[in-house]
Amino acid sequence: MSEKMLVALDAMGGDNAPYAMIEGTVNAVNGNNNIKVVLVGKEEIISQELSKYKYNADQIEIVNATEVIETAEHPVAAIKKKKDSSMVVGLHLLKDKKVDAFVSAGNSGALLTGGLGIVGRIRGIERPPFGALFPVRTGVCLMCDSGANVDVRPSHMVQFAQMGSIYMEHVLGIKNPRVAIVNIGAEEEKGNALVKETFPLLKECEGINFIGSIEARDIPEGYADVIICDGFVGNVILKLYEGLSSTLLSVIKAGLKSTVMSKVGAALALPALKKTVKSFDATKYGGAPLLGLNGLVVKTHGSAKAVEIENTILQCDMFKKQAINEKIKENLVLNKTKEEN
């Protein structure tokens, strides 16, 4: 491995592939000498697209992969069948330590399946979740799982809490991070079957600061540092965060233009308004790493545009320095289940 940070990027995954991937890559390397991107996918298409841009040739490499895993494909079948897909080839580069990270905007389920099967998980981890940072009033919060595992068991949720807690404490430096489970009421008795079964396990779990249930209305206020839920609920929360912020901003802008007085006010206030809303934009955190793997696999939005791809590539440098999975490995104390005792 060279001294440069080496990021393999799935050039074919996501709604805007390969164009956004290539534009984002060029912008990332043009802005940072210390990064090299390995574009994985159909060589001919990538070369042709790359020829439109100027960049330092040492910083971009293409690795050919002839197949593409589509968003709608069944994850397990796709990973098994499409050995020469950009995702499978990219994950092998990571496994073989030819790159420091693998980034994809493609099929989340396939990325999880491939991450588990090819890169492998830390001993004892059952299901790696996506750990996504998002903005709250008081700063930043971690959503765990933000979309990798849509049907989970209580024991998985407990590990999400443990890994999320290690992330916030040992990577972001938040002492004794407050861990809460998403629920529809404050009381232990509330919730669906999954939450009711998970709650007592979290209470008993050592090494985490479990503060109980959090109702969705309290999430933006920053009442917890680590938010635990299944990947379906986590994905719904983060996407609503994005969508509602953006809709509200545009409704507010329209409203500000509704009267002459407010129009004048808006002209004066709009720069500050935009800045404020930007500080609350969930997309700025871009990628979410799979927690608990033996390597750095990062998912970006399926709908990611060039700027998000660029941000995610640059983020990998930070993720690598933060050594999230290494810290999880060092600090994780696994709860012994009955079967293990």
Added chain:
Amino acid sequence: MSEKMLVALDAMGGDNAPYAMIEGTVNAVNGNNNIKVVLVGKEEIISQELSKYKYNADQIEIVNATEVIETAEHPVAAIKKKKDSSMVVGLHLLKDKKVDAFVSAGNSGALLTGGLGIVGRIRGIERPPFGALFPVRTGVCLMCDSGANVDVRPSHMVQFAQMGSIYMEHVLGIKNPRVAIVNIGAEEEKGNALVKETFPLLKECEGINFIGSIEARDIPEGYADVIICDGFVGNVILKLYEGLSSTLLSVIKAGLKSTVMSKVGAALALPALKKTVKSFDATKYGGAPLLGLNGLVVKTHGSAKAVEIENTILQCDMFKKQAINEKIKENLVLNKTKEEN
């Protein structure tokens, strides 16, 4: 029954009971001659609290109930055991047609259980959902289920879609309302087990305009008229809607005061800003009726304050005129399941 609209109110349920219930009741009757509220709960406490207010004595009546179902109690056990609770007594008033509606801010699960057991459901309905209206950019949207059933089966979701569709078409007059299921991707293959099993049933369901999956980010834009999900997810969405709108508004206000120029702008723009955000406030719709019951049972927020109680009481008049459940009864074409054929 008199000509007045008769609303029984659970005076003991909810975080702010009984004070907010009594204040809200007094304000509702003082502003509307045509409503009579029956306060159900501990007579002595209610009388004492009522004595602080001025109101037309013909418009408020107390029905004594000595027990209270707490928020954290197990719904089925609570309804079975506490025969003299404000909730059970109130539901019996509705069943016996002594009132036109029953409103509670108490234990949602108990309200569902009691609604099913005491008031009864329309023939063929498996699980009544809460149908909550909430604001979107293009107007209004119905969330179904917004919190009654936290663990559901695909057949329940299909009925949520049918009832929600009838509500929007026959009550709100939206022709051929677009029905969408909350999902984490646009494709049929996406989702958790519940969504994957429900999707093909919704596609085959006659009499609804099923447009497929909706991602949470698209909900505020108004891409669908009826949003289908289980009560856990629905509750999370509505509460995040509330919380995020409120947090964003306060972050924006603080941001507007951050520079001298924006401060001047804010002073001019704030009235328009407030008006705009108010148009997007999910709490203004207040109560959500249980769809598919043989009577009008309405749930308000557990955290409802006097103004929300007042709004919900006034809403009952509209709900009664809209005859939601009667229209569901008239228009529902039940899908025959294999067992029935």
